[in-house]
Amino acid sequence: MAAGAPRVFVSHLAGTAVFDPNGDQVGRVRDVVALLGGRRRLPSVLGLVVEVVSRRRVFLPMTRVTGVESGQVITTGVLNIRRFERRPNERLVLGELLDRQVTLVETGEEVTVLDVGLQRLPARRDWEIDRLFVRKGRKGGGLRSRRGEALTVEWDAVTGFNLEEPEQGTANLLATFEQLRPADLANVLHHLSEKRRAEVAAALHDDRLADVLEELPDDDQVEIINKLADERAALVLEAMDPDDAADLLGELPEDDKERLLDLMQPQEAAPVRRLLSYEEGTAGSLMTTEPIVLRPDASVAEALARVRLEDLPAPLASQVYVCRPPDETPTGKYLGVVHFQRLLREPPFALVGALVDADLRPLPPTASVPALTSYLAAYNIVSAPVVDEGGHLLGAVTVDDVLDDLLPEGWREAAAEGGLPGFVPGPHERPEAPAAPGGAARGPDGREPEDG
Known part of the structure; x- marks a missing residue:
């Protein structure tokens, strides 16, 4: 540490980038591990919890930290990628x-x-x-x-x-993580104790909690929603994307599911009920009911304005669906799709009705996951229209929905722990625990041996 900065506050460490001596970033600080009941008069800081590129949280001993300055942490080099597990006598400062x-x-x-x-x-x-x-x-x-x-x-x-x-x-605690993306905040919540997780969830705004719930493993979602008052839980479900809300409700007992659906606003509950009515593992159960729907007399300028909406997921922004009124799903007659690249090539005043790709056949809500996978691969697209027998657009299935279904059960838990299949440690992430300075042995997780 620089001579002019003998102290650092943990709120300044949260999310700080961790670099090796060559200036390559190896992760970000997510917490600080301290020992409050040791032999010393003041609590010892044992190390940092660092989230590496694989989203795994590992332990970085403070003895390997050479500098904390200018908004960054400098380490001696190699990280031990064994997943961090807190010992009973340790406390997470943040x-x-x-x-x-x-x-x-x-x-x-x-x-x-x-x-x-x-x-x-x-x-x-x-x-x-x-x-x-x-x-x-x-x-x-x-x-x-x-x-x-x-x-x-x-x-x-x-x-x-x-x-x-x-x-x-x-x-x-929330102030230190207010700039985190929902997926990163979900990772923070996943690693908190059950009690602390419930306290943080209760303090988040409905929209923020909804975004975070969508990124959490199923067990964490159910745990959190069960600890909210029913009225609050209904509001959070309304703020979630209908397909994610349906997935969460599908994990609950039937009585709990119906009680929460009854508390939701009818217009918010209707698409969720519709999604729950489809058989699991079909296009109907995986689709979102809120794709970009435009009438044929809408202009390219209007279509691009809809595509540019900040909160719109990238797969849904890849194309717009042209339909007769009504504009909400289930829509009037489905006419076709206009791809984003086509919109970029046309003048702003052109009408989307003249640009539709009518050759891209829609999928029925009963289409299986293998059929969906083949469809997306065959047409090189990331979103597919789902249309009923009457020609009404019901929704769209995006590639992330298909991947979510194809990945092994519990993949979110594995991702939260950094255990994604096929992950190969980078040059700064090695499974071996390096020796402590002076040759002292380290434990298997990279910590110094405990006192006494």
Whole structure:
């Protein structure tokens, strides 16, 4: 660490890129591992939880960190890719210490932990927790809250970290991850304890939670939705894509599924009920009911404006579907599809009705996954129209939906743990645990041997 920066706060470490000595990025910091009950007066910082390119979370000992400066962490080189597993006596600083309610020893006042300061010991590679940034009064409000006095105190000035807290806040934990994409935040939630996961899920806005749920493994989805109040769960399901909401509801007992569907707005529940009516493993069960639908008199400019919508998944943005009114699925008569590249080649005032590719035959909702796979491969497309016997567009099946069905059961769990099939470690990710400085042996996960 540079001489002018003897301390770093964990909120500044969250998401920080980790580089090797050559300047190649090897991962990002997702948490800090500390030992609160060791022999030292101050808690020892054992290492960092680093998410590598495969999304696996590994342990990086602090003895292998050579610098924390300019928004980056520098390591000595090779990472041990054994999946990180927290030991019983270890604490995750971001996941478990932020938002804790503790007590000032001198006054007995309750304060909320907003941030945690780490300091590197002089002339050593050892780190310890020495400072806390806290706020007096009620917990909550985040780093920018004006409620209560905020102050920095020594670690010894507070007590209560070892007490079980029934309801721990989430504002400051969420503030450290507010810029994460839904898939990355889902990975964070997956690695939290069940209690902490429920607290974070309860604190997320409905739309944000909906996006995150879509990226979580089935077991985590069910766990979270079951811990929400029914009214809140219905709102979150309404914010999810209908196909993802249907997949989640399909994992619930029949009584729970019907109760939540009844609580949803009728117009939001209707497409979900329709998706649930199709046999599993068919185009009808895999499709989304919200593709881009345009009338034949819509212009190319209007079509491109719809394609440019920020929240639209890339496969759905690859083409627009031209139909007679009504525009919502099931639509009026399906006329054909216009591919994105064709839209780019035509003048803005051209009408999409004159550009349809009528040769691309639609699929019935009963089409099997093998038929879907062959269809997408044969036509070199990433989205396929699904049309009923009456010629009405029901939805579209995208390549990611097909892959989701083709991949082995539990693939999301494997991805969250970095165990994707066929992953080959890169030059900075090796399974061997390197020796500690001075030749001391390391454990199989790269940690130093425990004291005592």
